[in-house]
Amino acid sequence: MDTVWMLLPWCVAVVGIGYLGVVNFHLRKDAQRLHQHDERLALAVHGAEDGLWEWDVGTSEVYYAPRFKEMLGFTDAELPSVFSSFESRLHPEDKDRMYHNLQEHFERKGPFDAQYRLRTKVGDYRWFQARGQASWGADGRPLRVAGSIRDITEIKEEESQLRKGVSVLASAISQITTSVAQFAGSTTETATSVQETAVTMAQVKQMATATGQKAKELSANAQQTAWVSQTGEQSVQEVQRDMRRLREQMEMISQSVTRLSEQSQTIEAMISLINDVAEQSNLLSVNAAIEAAKAGEYGKGFSVVAKEIQGLAGRSKQAAAHVRQTLSDIQKATAETRHVTAQGVAAATSGVQRSVEAGDAIHILAQNITESTDTIVQITSGSIQQLRGIEHVTLALDNIRNASIQSVNGIQQIERAAQDLQQLGHTLTRLLRLS
Structure with a gap:
């Protein structure tokens, strides 16, 4: 029993030593694992290019990791581990x-996330993204805040360039939207004008068609008039020939009447001679009767002859007087015929002259009508060509109107796309402001 009590301390010591060995072994393992964890954390932080920091709110002591100091251009020994080292380098506009x-993080206890600028060792400012999380005491006051910072200067510069680009894009889109709206209005007005022009051209086409029809009718009438004028010219020429023949006949009648007048004068002279003979015969018969009376019986026969001669002389005288009266009537009729014939010749001469003048006028008129007919034919041909041209113009206007409608639809689509781009520009601007 005494031996047991003597060996007990040694056993306890051995057990204690063994326990200490085991504890030391586990402590070494824990230290090794902690060292490995620190190495992994250091490698992860270095690989992430973040600078760690920790701030004791109560004492204002701050831990700045070497990477934190390196990001500002300092070595580990150059930047004091106090809050003022950070506060003094904070940009005035960002404080x-x-x-x-x-x-807000202390009050709402949400994640701390802020962007600000810090002055580096060389004096320029760089942008940093800070994230962290605080711990609070039982009374709700913050005790410590730990987090990291990341250099986002290049991102900020890209955001600035992007913001400028978005501004330029927004301005351009605004101008495009305005221009497209104006162009859409102009295109709509153009389409309306084209529609009105098409209606006008349809009316002009209708008028041109009517004009062409009238021109055809006028051409037909002109051709008929030309034919009539040519016929009239031929008729005038025939009238001229008839008037010349009539004048020739009247001249012949005048000559015949003149000869008849001359013959009447000869007959009158002969009647005067017969009358003289009848008077002398009557005188002789009277003388014969006287001598017969003187002769008595012997003169009776001679008395009968004297009476017969006296009777014949009386009848001859009466016949001569009757012939003279008839001849006088013939001479009067001849004189009237000569006067009328002279007037007829003058009228025929005047008619010939006038028919010549009328023929010349009708000839000139026929030439003018022919020229007018040619002109009307040309006008008719021009009207047909004009009608064809109007049809082509109408077809072109229809194509332009359809193209204008398609342009309006396309411009409306472009306008909607420009509005969508403008909305996108506003969204990008808002997102950049939020960032």
């Missing part, structure tokens, strides 16, 4: 926003 974000 209020940073403190506001930090106060």
Whole structure:
């Protein structure tokens, strides 16, 4: 029993030593695992290019990791581990926003996320993205805040360039939208004008068709008039020939009347001679009767002859007087015929002259009508060509109207696309402002 009590301390010591060995072994394992964890954390932080920091709110002591200091251009020994080292390098324009974000984090206990600019060792400012999380005490006050920062200067510069690009894009889209709207209005007005022009051209086409029809009718009438004028010219020429023949006949009648007048004068002279003979015969018969009376019985036969001669002389005288009266009537009629014939010749001569003048006028008229007919034919041909041209113009206007309608539809699509781009530009601008 005494031996047991003597060996008990040694056993306890052995067990204690063994236990300590085991504990030491586990401590070494834990230290090794902790070292490996620290190495992995350091490698992860270095690989992520983030700078770690930790701030004791109560003491204002701050832990700046070497990477944090390196990002500002300092070595590990150059930047003091106090809050003022950070605060003094914060950009004046970013202080209020940073403190506001930090106060909001303390009050709402949500994740801390802020962007601000810090002055580097060389004096320029760089943008950083800070993220962290605070821990609070039982009274709800923040105790510590730990987090990291990341250099986002290049991202900010790209955002600035992008913001400028978005601004230029928004301005361009606005101008495009305005131009497209104006062009759409102009195209709509053009389409309306084309529609009105098409209606006008349809009316002009209708009028041209009517004009062409009238021109055809006028051409037919002109051709008929030309034929009538040619016929009239031929008729005038025939009238001229008839008037010349009539004048020739009247001249022949005048000559015949003149000869008849001359013969009447000869007959009158002969009647005067017969009358003289009848008077002398009557005188002789009277003388014979006287001598027969003187002769008595012997003169009776001679007295009968004297009476017969006296009777014949009386009848001859009466016949001569009757012939003279008839000849006088013939001479009067001849004189009237000569006067009328002279008037007829003058009228025929005047008619011939006038028919010549009328023929010349009708000839000139026929030439003018022929020229007018040619002109009307040309006008008719021109009207037909004009009608064809109007049909082509109408077809072209229809094509332009259809193209204008398609242009309006396309411009409306472009306008909607420009509005969508403008909305996209506003969205990008808003997103950039939020970032």
